[in-house]
Amino acid sequence: MKDDNRNGTMIEMIKVSKTYPPDVYALRDVSVSIADAEMFFLTGMSGAGKTTLLKLLCSMEYPSNGLIEIGGRDIQKMRGKKLAKMRQKIGVAYQDFKLLLDRTVAENVAISMEVSYKKPQLINKRVKDLLEILALTDKHNAITGELSRGEQQRVALARAVANSPTLILVDEPTGNLDATTTARVMQLLTKCNNSGATVVIATHDHSIYRDTPHRIMELRNGKLHLVREGSAQ
């Protein structure tokens, strides 16, 4: 996502609103700038608009108003190959996972790397490493639909980060996990962040951001409020 005019900014949202018919205001005039290699936490009550905001960032939904730039480019103006290329650089772990339930865990994790024609050897190693980090080694060949929700959640995360995207969007990554497994998930995301990825995490779980130096913002009535300034940048 190289661009000369981006000044170290990965995400720029300017006065973004999203309404769903007939009259749900999910987001109202949201403006925020998220830096390259920042880890950013998005909180808010159920229904506050967290998932909506993430969906706008990966072009799964389009804003009703406002401007969104990723890597210095207006994502609503992107079409065809450019849009496909940008999407390959964004890894998304969806709140409802969106996994291929009839395929194995390894196949699900490998998908983003296969789409970008990585070598099979490289793919196999990355899949193995990620499954080990997330304590899923014994599920490598398991059918994904037979896994528990907490296991599926980790498969979704492994798939999101496998191809080393420059932007990682994760929606409630620890909702179904115990404290030990939560720590593994956060270690992986921190590792990706330390390698230079911008990471945006939507969560209710204050335990995952409480002791970090990262910026936290909260959605309330569709508006974005600063909870705590980051001290990591």
Ligand SMILES: Nc1ncnc2c1ncn2[C@@H]1O[C@H](COP(=O)(O)OP(=O)(O)OP(=O)(O)O)[C@@H](O)[C@H]1O
């Ligand atoms: N496709 C849709 N059609 C209509 N309304 C929607 C749609 N998607 C979301 N909404 C509404 O928009 C608001 C924001 O929803 P969103 O899923 O973004 O919240 P959230 O903060 O992610 O909640 P949760 O913590 O429960 O995941 C809610 O009022 C929701 O009902």
Ligand SMILES: [Mg+2]
């Ligand atoms: Mg949500």
